[in-house]
Amino acid sequence: MTQPDQALLARINADVAAMSSYLGRVHADLYELNRVVALRHAETSYAPPATAWAPPAAQPPATQPTAAPQPFSPPPGQPVVVPPAPPAPAIAAPVKPRSDNWIGKVLAVAGVAVTLVGVVLLLVLAAQAGILRPEIRVGMGALLAAGLVGVAFRLNSRPGGRVGAIALAATGIAAAYIDIIAVTTIYEWVSGAVGLVLAAVVAGGGLVLARRWNSEHLALLVLVPLLGLGPIVVGGITLLLVGFMIALSAATLPVQVGKDWLAMHGARMAVSTLPVLIALVAVDPASNRIGWLAAACGIAALLALLSALVLLPYSGQPVAVALLSAAGTLPVLAASVAVGRITSAVMAATMAAVLLAMALIGNRLTKDSTAVAAVWSATAAVALLIAITVAFDGDVAGPLLLAVSAVVAVAGRRSAVARWAAVGFGVVGGLHYLVSASPDHLVSATEVPVSSAVSTLIASLLAVASAAAVTWSWVGRKGSDRDVAGVMWACAAIVGMYAITMFTVTAGVLIGGEEAGFFSGHMAATICWIALAALVFRYAVTVPRAKRSLPIAAGLTVVVAAMAKLFLFDLGTLGGIFRVVVFIVVGLALLGMGAGYARMLSQQDEREQLEDHQQTV
Known part of the structure; x- marks a missing residue:
């Protein structure tokens, strides 16, 4: 046998010996595992009483003695093969037990309600019954409010105490509000302005605490009660209350910076908007405070738009923030209820320009820029519509709205909001046009003032342009239905034929008089149709x-x-x-x-x- 054959045989013998060693080791481990399992089963099985007869335990079958495995050393030059470790068994995810935290929240809410009832009884009913002196009642209310806030601080630092801490802090702040109401309205120790300052101090402290604890619920519980507290403190919706609410909404904006608190933003918009809207309805138009109220409307709308610019980069719901901010501009849109025509129209037009600028730069403010820009564009269209209808009478408003409709349809043909805005401007302008150019003028000769006739002539041409531009903007987009396009062009043709007829008849009457001009106008209209x-x-x-x-x-x-x-x-x-x-x-x-x-x-x-x-x- 040659030397290479001997080397090959030696390697085969070594491999066989290694496999035999591994098999012996596995056999020994299985035997040991069987013995351990049998002992564990014997310990946990039922043991009968000592006096009872038990059959002899069956002996396990004799097994052949296994030689202890010998350590294996591979031949020189051969790598050591280590068997892979078995995969670890999958560990099932622990089932999260059902939380009973809602019980604590319900009890906390009930405690808040009962405590506040007790404070009211202390300050109001005790005063009616003559129990304790007013100074003692107010002092006890203030001490109770401070004590509740102090306990809330202590409870918040403990595990699981957040729910109770928020409830106690909200109760303490509400108790302080009730104390301020008593000091201002029941006992009349301070004026309404001082009471508002005290309420602002309490609200500011509560909002700082809410930001520190990162609790939007506490912020809402601090801010929302002021909507009901303010009118009670000052005795109604006054200019002082309106200014205080707007200032409070502006002062609380830094508290919300960096926080995605949508409900808080809505509460801020309500605080700065609702009192102004109520004041617009309740104020006397002849009052000398209309100028101040107009300024309040503008500041409230400006604050709403500024809040949107500041909060949009941090919001996960930008469209909702934009809608709430658009609702905050309602005081400007409704200013014409009490404010003069020119002032309210200028305010609405200015806001329309600002909103349009925000729509154009919307992609720099938030990730969902398209939807946010749509909200700004729609609000700008409404503001511009209000500005035109408030500033001008029908003879001017009609042609101007029709002109805006045509321009918006052409310039914004790629935007659905612009197309709908063009339709809105066209419809409102068409209604104004029909008031001054009613179908009666086409049936019988009617002489109208020169100014009205000129307005009708201009509006007739703009009506044709508006109908054609709006139809083209809708029909020209990709994916438009041919049947719908036919219906729209038919409607545009009807509008055009009516406007052409009105133009020729009005021009004929204006130039040739009621009889000859009327006939010539209809003759020209028929020829124009052909x-x-x-x-x-x-x-x-x-x-x-x-x-x-x-x-x-x-x-x-x-x-x-x-x-x-x-x-x-x-x-x-x-x-x-x-x-x-x-x-x-x-x-x-x-x-x-x-x-x-x-x-x-x-x-x-x-x-x-x-x-x-x-x-x-």
Whole structure:
């Protein structure tokens, strides 16, 4: 046997010996595990009484003695193979026991209610019954409030004491509020202004404590009671209360910086908005405080927008913050209830400009910039609409709103909010237009003042522009339905035909008088309708055959409407030369349209076939 064969045989023997050693070790471990399990079972099994007979225990079968495993040393140059460790058994996740923390919260709320009832009994009913002196009652209320807050501090530092600490602190602050009410209104020891200052000190301390404990609930319990406390302290909704509430809302803004406290933001908006709105309704328009109230409206709206700019970067719900801030601008939107037209209109227009600027830079403020910008844009549109309708009468407001509708439709055609805003401006402007240009003016000759006639002429042209621009902005977007587009173009055509007729009749009456001008205006309107149909057919020739059905249908509809007006109205209303001219002009126009459309359609079809043939070749 050669030397390489001997080396190979030695390695095989070594491998066999190693496997035998491992098998022996496993056998010994299994035997030891079997013995331990048997002993454990014997210890935990039921042992009968000593006097009872027990059969002899069965002996386990004899096993062959196993030689103790010998340590294995691999041959030189061979690596030591270590068997992989078995995977660790999966540990089941512990089941979280049901929390009974709600019991503590319910008991804490009940304790707050009972304690506050006791404070009221101490300060009010005791005063009616003559129990104790007023100084003692007020002092006991103040000591109770301070003691509750002190115990809340002590309880908050202990494990599980947060719920009770918040409840005690809220109870103490509420007790301090009730004490302030008693000092100001029941005993009249201090004036309303001093009472508001004391309430502000209590509220400021409570809000600082809420931020320190990171508790939005405590902040709400501190701030919300002031909505009911303030009017009681000063005896109603006064300018002093309005100023105090706005100042309090501004002073509490730093407490919320860096915190995603949506409810707190809503409470702040309510504190600064609700008293102003009530004051706008309750104030006497002849009062000399209207200027101060207008300033309060502007400051409240400015505070709402500033709060949004400060809080949006930290908010996880930016749309909700934007909506609450938009609600905070209601005092400016409703200022015209008590404030003068010019002042309220300027305020609304200024706010519209600010909101539009915020919408344009919305992507720098928050992650959900599109939705937030939509909120600002919609609020800006409402503010601009209010500004125009408040500042101007119908003769000016109507044309201006129609012009804004056309501009917004063209400039914001890619934005759904802008398109809807254009529709809103167009509808409101159209209503103003119908008031000054009612259908009665088309049935009978009506002479109107020159200013109203000029307004009607301008509004008629702007109505056509608005209807066309709004329809184009909706129809031109991607994914628009052709059937819906047809309906919208039909509505735009109806608006255009009415506005054209109103324009020609108003211009005729303004220039030629009630009789001749009225007839000439209707004659011109019928001819304009036919000209409009000709333009639609001219457009139909330029589009491909697959898209030609919609403009053809629109052109035929306009022709049918023109023929109906010609035979149902013009034939019986117009007289003399006007009737003759309108029939001749319309007839010649229809002949020209028929011949020209057929020729142009044939040329267009031949051109398309030639282009298709060239592309095929």
